[in-house]
Amino acid sequence: MANMYDHAYDLEKAIRESEEFKGLKAAYDTVMNDPSSKEMFENFRNIQLELQQKQMQGQEISEEEVQKAQSVVQVVQQDEQIAKLMEQEQRLNIAINDISRIITKPLEELYGQPEE
Amino acid sequence: MANMYDHAYDLEKAIRESEEFKGLKAAYDTVMNDPSSKEMFENFRNIQLELQQKQMQGQEISEEEVQKAQSVVQVVQQDEQIAKLMEQEQRLNIAINDISRIITKPLEELYGQPEE
Ligand SMILES: [Ca+2]
Ligand SMILES: [Ca+2]
Numbered sequence: 157m158a159n160m161y162d163h164a165y166d167l168e169k170a171i172r173e174s175e176e177f178k179g180l181k182a183a184y185d186t187v188m189n190d191p192s193s194k195e196m197f198e199n200f201r202n203i204q205l206e207l208q209q210k211q212m213q214g215q216e217i218s219e220e221e222v223q224k225a226q227s228v229v230q231v232v233q234q235d236e237q238i239a240k241l242m243e244q245e246q247r248l249n250i251a252i253n254d255i256s257r258i259i260t261k262p263l264e265e266l267y268g269q270p271e272e
Numbered sequence: 273m274a275n276m277y278d279h280a281y282d283l284e285k286a287i288r289e290s291e292e293f294k295g296l297k298a299a300y301d302t303v304m305n306d307p308s309s310k311e312m313f314e315n316f317r318n319i320q321l322e323l324q325q326k327q328m329q330g331q332e333i334s335e336e337e338v339q340k341a342q343s344v345v346q347v348v349q350q351d352e353q354i355a356k357l358m359e360q361e362q363r364l365n366i367a368i369n370d371i372s373r374i375i376t377k378p379l380e381e382l383y384g385q386p387e388e
Contacts, residue, residue, distance in 0.1 A: 163286040164371040167279040172378045174276050181382055214330020248379070255280040255375070262288045263364070266297055 167255070176248045183241040193237045200232045283371070292364045299357040309353045316348045 303309045
């Protein structure tokens with residue numbers, strides 16, 4: 157019987173060959189090959205990462221920072237190539253979340269059993 | 273070609289049938305079938321969950337709480353059945369982390385490319 161790791165590598169290959177991943181890669185390459193889109197997107201990601209780090213460290217995020225982040229999202233989404241990339245990211249994220257839910261089901265069943 | 277979801281279900285089955293998961297399940301059932309071990313283990317897990325929630329919410333964890341948690345770990349590990357369960361949990365966690373690293377590799381490669 158094939159073991160967990162063999163199946164994990166098969167799954168990795170299937171992800172790599174999926175329409176979802178190929179679509180994301182194409183959208184990402186398009187953005188990276190356009191200097192103005194690339195700069196805008198990297199600026200956006202840096203702001204996102206900064207806020208995520210603050211959140212993880214339990215630091216407060218000011219009203220002003222939230223508004224700044226929201227306005228940056230609005231600006232970058234006007235770039236059609238970035239909007240497409242964000243849409244593809246979301247598609248793949250949904251698939252990855254589904255997959256993660258599938259493979260953690262055995263553990264969830266074990267620990268989630270109602271107690272007698 | 274089989275799609276991502278088919279492979280995810282195959283992987284789930286392989287996890288369920290793995291020595292790691294079967295060993296964890298056996299150790300878990302042993303603890304759950306022993307009233308004193310069960311109570312001790314559930315008490316320990318509640319304390320763990322409480323601290324994790326505090327951490328995620330960015331609340332401070334006091335020196336006293338850390339010491340309490342550490343002494344509870346020491347106590348529960350004296351219970352051989354619980355010690356065995358914790359060892360099996362760690363074994364499966366290592367496998368799940370490895371698997372997770374394998375299947376997120378395509379994404380990591382895409383976003384982790386060094387910028388020119
Ligand atoms: Ca452009
Ligand atoms: Ca006992």
